[in-house]
Amino acid sequence: MQNEKSSSSWQLRRPNRWRSPFFIFWVVLIAIALWLFYPRPQPIITQGSNYAIHKRQDFNQTQFYPLNQTVNPDLYQPVAEWVGRLILPTPQQIPPGEDWVWMEVQHAPTELQQLVGQVVRLEWQDQPELKSYVQAVQQDIKFTQETKNSAATGIIHPSRLDGRLKVGPLQSLAGARPNDDLIVTLDDVKLLESNSGQPRLQIAHEPVLATGRFYGLVKILSPAAKVCPENTTCANDLFQVRHYNRTSRQFDGVEEIIRIPQQVVDRRNIPPSTPNQLENSPAGKAGWYIYGGKNAAGVFVVQGLVPRSLLQLQPDKIISGKAAGLNYIKNENWQITPQDQGTIGKVLLNPTATSSHWQEGDKAILLHNFGGIGGKKAENFPAFTVTGHFAFGLAQVVREPITQELQFAIDYLQIYANNSDGIISGTHTWADYMGNLQWGWAATRPISDVLMKFAPVTQNYNFGGIKLSPVTEFQQQLQVMMARYRTGDGTGGATVSPATSCVQDSSQALYIAIQVITEQVAKEPAIQQWLNTHPNDPQTSRFQELVSLGEALENQLTPLGIVRADWQSHADYLMGTGKGQKTFRDRSIWAALTSWRTMLPRQAQDELAALFLRHDAQLWFLRTNQIGGLNPDIAPLAATMALGYLTIPGTNIAPITILLNRFLASIVLPQSTDWLVVAGTLLIYTAIALPLGLKTGFLYWSFTPTQKISQFKIVLQSAISPALTEELVFRVLPLPHPIEVINWYQWGLWAGFILVLFIIYHPLNARTFFRTGYPTFFQPIFLTLAGLLGLCCTVAYALTGSFWVIFLIHWIIVVVWLLAFGGQRHLIAE
Numbered sequence: 001m002q003n004e005k006s007s008s009s010w011q012l013r014r015p016n017r018w019r020s021p022f023f024i025f026w027v028v029l030i031a032i033a034l035w036l037f038y039p040r041p042q043p044i045i046t047q048g049s050n051y052a053i054h055k056r057q058d059f060n061q062t063q064f065y066p067l068n069q070t071v072n073p074d075l076y077q078p079v080a081e082w083v084g085r086l087i088l089p090t091p092q093q094i095p096p097g098e099d100w101v102w103m104e105v106q107h108a109p110t111e112l113q114q115l116v117g118q119v120v121r122l123e124w125q126d127q128p129e130l131k132s133y134v135q136a137v138q139q140d141i142k143f144t145q146e147t148k149n150s151a152a153t154g155i156i157h158p159s160r161l162d163g164r165l166k167v168g169p170l171q172s173l174a175g176a177r178p179n180d181d182l183i184v185t186l187d188d189v190k191l192l193e194s195n196s197g198q199p200r201l202q203i204a205h206e207p208v209l210a211t212g213r214f215y216g217l218v219k220i221l222s223p224a225a226k227v228c229p230e231n232t233t234c235a236n237d238l239f240q241v242r243h244y245n246r247t248s249r250q251f252d253g254v255e256e257i258i259r260i261p262q263q264v265v266d267r268r269n270i271p272p273s274t275p276n277q278l279e280n281s282p283a284g285k286a287g288w289y290i291y292g293g294k295n296a297a298g299v300f301v302v303q304g305l306v307p308r309s310l311l312q313l314q315p316d317k318i319i320s321g322k323a324a325g326l327n328y329i330k331n332e333n334w335q336i337t338p339q340d341q342g343t344i345g346k347v348l349l350n351p352t353a354t355s356s357h358w359q360e361g362d363k364a365i366l367l368h369n370f371g372g373i374g375g376k377k378a379e380n381f382p383a384f385t386v387t388g389h390f391a392f393g394l395a396q397v398v399r400e401p402i403t404q405e406l407q408f409a410i411d412y413l414q415i416y417a418n419n420s421d422g423i424i425s426g427t428h429t430w431a432d433y434m435g436n437l438q439w440g441w442a443a444t445r446p447i448s449d450v451l452m453k454f455a456p457v458t459q460n461y462n463f464g465g466i467k468l469s470p471v472t473e474f475q476q477q478l479q480v481m482m483a484r485y486r487t488g489d490g491t492g493g494a495t496v497s498p499a500t501s502c503v504q505d506s507s508q509a510l511y512i513a514i515q516v517i518t519e520q521v522a523k524e525p526a527i528q529q530w531l532n533t534h535p536n537d538p539q540t541s542r543f544q545e546l547v548s549l550g551e552a553l554e555n556q557l558t559p560l561g562i563v564r565a566d567w568q569s570h571a572d573y574l575m576g577t578g579k580g581q582k583t584f585r586d587r588s589i590w591a592a593l594t595s596w597r598t599m600l601p602r603q604a605q606d607e608l609a610a611l612f613l614r615h616d617a618q619l620w621f622l623r624t625n626q627i628g629g630l631n632p633d634i635a636p637l638a639a640t641m642a643l644g645y646l647t648i649p650g651t652n653i654a655p656i657t658i659l660l661n662r663f664l665a666s667i668v669l670p671q672s673t674d675w676l677v678v679a680g681t682l683l684i685y686t687a688i689a690l691p692l693g694l695k696t697g698f699l700y701w702s703f704t705p706t707q708k709i710s711q712f713k714i715v716l717q718s719a720i721s722p723a724l725t726e727e728l729v730f731r732v733l734p735l736p737h738p739i740e741v742i743n744w745y746q747w748g749l750w751a752g753f754i755l756v757l758f759i760i761y762h763p764l765n766a767r768t769f770f771r772t773g774y775p776t777f778f779q780p781i782f783l784t785l786a787g788l789l790g791l792c793c794t795v796a797y798a799l800t801g802s803f804w805v806i807f808l809i810h811w812i813i814v815v816v817w818l819l820a821f822g823g824q825r826h827l828i829a830e
Contacts, residue, residue, distance in 0.1 A: 186207055
């Protein structure tokens with residue numbers, strides 16, 4: 001009884017000073033995260049949209065550009081063979097369930113020039129997969145009150161679709177804006193004629209949103225003299241340019257006066273673009289591609305600008321090796337200052353010593369992220385965080401028709417929430433999404449595009465007649481998500497929350513693509529048979545790399561080891577395994593946390609780029625910093641992770657961001673192999689510690705089965721301190737998570753230093769907060785066994801990256817020592 005009473009009193013005397021500050025620290029962090037990411041109701045202030053503001057300018061209206069116009073083919077090229085303006089059919093014209101729209105043909109192949117100016121019917125080709133796609137995304141549209149409130153604040157919603165039934169992807173595209181002003185290009189077109197003689201265009205791929213009808217390559221020389229009415233002043237937006245000469249391959253061709261309009265200031269208190277001092281822009285050193293068309297007076301009016309130098313295949317810098325490449329992704333890519341405004345940077349990461357040659361036809365997956373607007377007219381950003389925007393895309397090396405040089409052709413697959421600018425969720429060319437003068441982001445934001453060439457993903461497979469295309473499957477899943485965003489899953493509104501956003505739902509499409517490919521392979525024994533009979537075929541090696549990448553991506557997208565229920569529901573539906581269950585979207589904080597690595601665009605881009613690099617992908621980084629004309633009122637701001645601008649003064653180190661990421665990364669649920677690490681670590685520790693402790697007399701059998709209540713208290717309290725607190729303080733928080741490690745040698749040195757601190761901490765703790773540990777915590781044998789425990793936990797953490805693994809190891813060892821091998825008596829007696 002005396003021992004039991006002493007044991008209980010020892011438990012009561014254990015101080016809580018260590019735990020209370022620690023608990024308060026994490027409560028504060030969670031509160032900040034909720035405040036930062038959880039949507040809060042905003043007062044409804046009725047105002048016009050940026051789209052409406054800019055549509056008041058005649059040069060931003062489609063009728064400003066005559067349908068029938070000709071250009072010099074030596075100077076200008078059509079942006080595509082088929083170019084047109086989508087027109088939404090009236091409800092009386094299209095029955096529910098059908099999916100087609102009208103298209104005003106603005107350019108057609110040479111042999112079909114008679115169609116230019118005509119309005120034709122645009123519909124899908126009669127293919128089973130296209131019918132399945134339309135059926136999967138068709139929605140009855142009924143605006144919710146939330147959508148109506150959002151529209152009142154100037155956010156563009158598909159108001160013309162409200163009340164329509166079974167709206168398909170073509171209708172949702174044509175009806176996304178208040179006006180029929182969507183310019184698109186078409187690929188893989190079949191021309192048919194109906195019984196009435198009306199032409200019909202049938203397509204196999206979704207239209208691509210484009211800017212302008214024609215494009216040329218020019219060097220901007222200077223503003224041209226402009227004649228203003230007497231006694232008035234007028235803004236000069238006319239420029240003298242010199243065209244690229246295909247023969248000399250220099251800018252010594254025809255000179256011309258073109259118009260580059262000055263856009264007006266909108267709700268952001270800045271214009272979306274400006275031609276101010278455009279002739280001096282460093283981004284134009286290799287010339288500008290100008291996209292647009294002629295006005296009624298025959299003057300070419302620019303609607304979009306693309307810097308030629310950005311798309312050329314000559315990098316400014318090549319970085320070889322994985323360690324150097326990972327360091328660039330983490331620390332260098334987003335290092336920008338206000339002085340970088342107007343510049344372009346191109347860096348190629350080559351993880352191996354092999355050739356980094358890119359050739360015509362090569363494809364790449366694109367990761368897009370933009371940063372913030374700083375300067376005198378900076379935009380607001382919450383809680384020291386520039387969230388930015390994330391999107392996937394596709395890039396291909398093509399031979400550009402004017403220069404005949406190899407360049408990147410880039411399309412963005414934008415999963416984009418409703419917004420004031422009228423930017424639509426869909427496939428955009430670079431000229432439309434980035435270079436458009438009305439809504440493009442190149443002039444006002446810093447941009448980071450990562451092009452990843454990885455043959456196991458970008459090349460197709462043919463397993464004895466069974467064909468598989470990872471890129472095509474991924475593109476299809478992104479198109480499904482883009483169509484869902486255009487209709488808001490029937491609500492008319494696609495809004496941003498921690499769990500549903502551009503980055504979360506782009507990542508969902510990637511996850512579903514992985515699941516669909518996995519299911520396809522599992523259902524086709526012939527594929528497995530082909531792989532088994534062709535073990536040395538290069539395609540087999542490629543496929544094995546694809547499987548490895550898929551597993552790594554799945555771990556990245558489900559960082560806690562838990563698949564989001566809404567993601568799985570969509571995957572099951574699209575694979576036909578949903579058993580009739582309805583899909584849904586989960587906007588809860590829990591859903592966001594289960595996919596926390598894809599909650600912020602910067603983190604998603606950095607970590608996906610690093611993952612592909614680790615698998616030997618070659619990466620191009622294309623960086624622009626508010627390029628084009630000069631706007632002295634703004635400056636580029638880097639996209640950040642959560643609380644990324646809350647830094648240590650004089651440095652770029654954001655400690656709360658680092659600690660929060662390390663903590664979240666560590667709470668992944670253990671896998672089956674991790675439990676083997678637990679068992680193996682406990683066996684190794686026992687094999688070393690038990691003989692050593694018994695030999696010195698520090699360990700001895702002391703278990704008393706009658707003291708169940710006090711023993712239960714010891715078990716519970718040991719879980720909190722020391723197991724939980726010490727593993728967080730000495731492993732999880734100070735050590736980079738294994739998934740983030742760039743150099744294991746440096747990691748090992750740092751881990752060794754932390755281990756020394758872990759050992760020193762024990763006697764210091766016994767002299768300050770935990771006096772019950774004196775003098776036990778000063779004994780060499782105790783420090784030896786504590787150091788061995790710290791070493792075992794460090795190695796286990798390096799192998800698993802799981803806090804639960806090292807917590808359990810620490811907890812079991814401490815509990816066994818306290819209850820069975822004299823630990824409790826050591827502390828009580830002293």
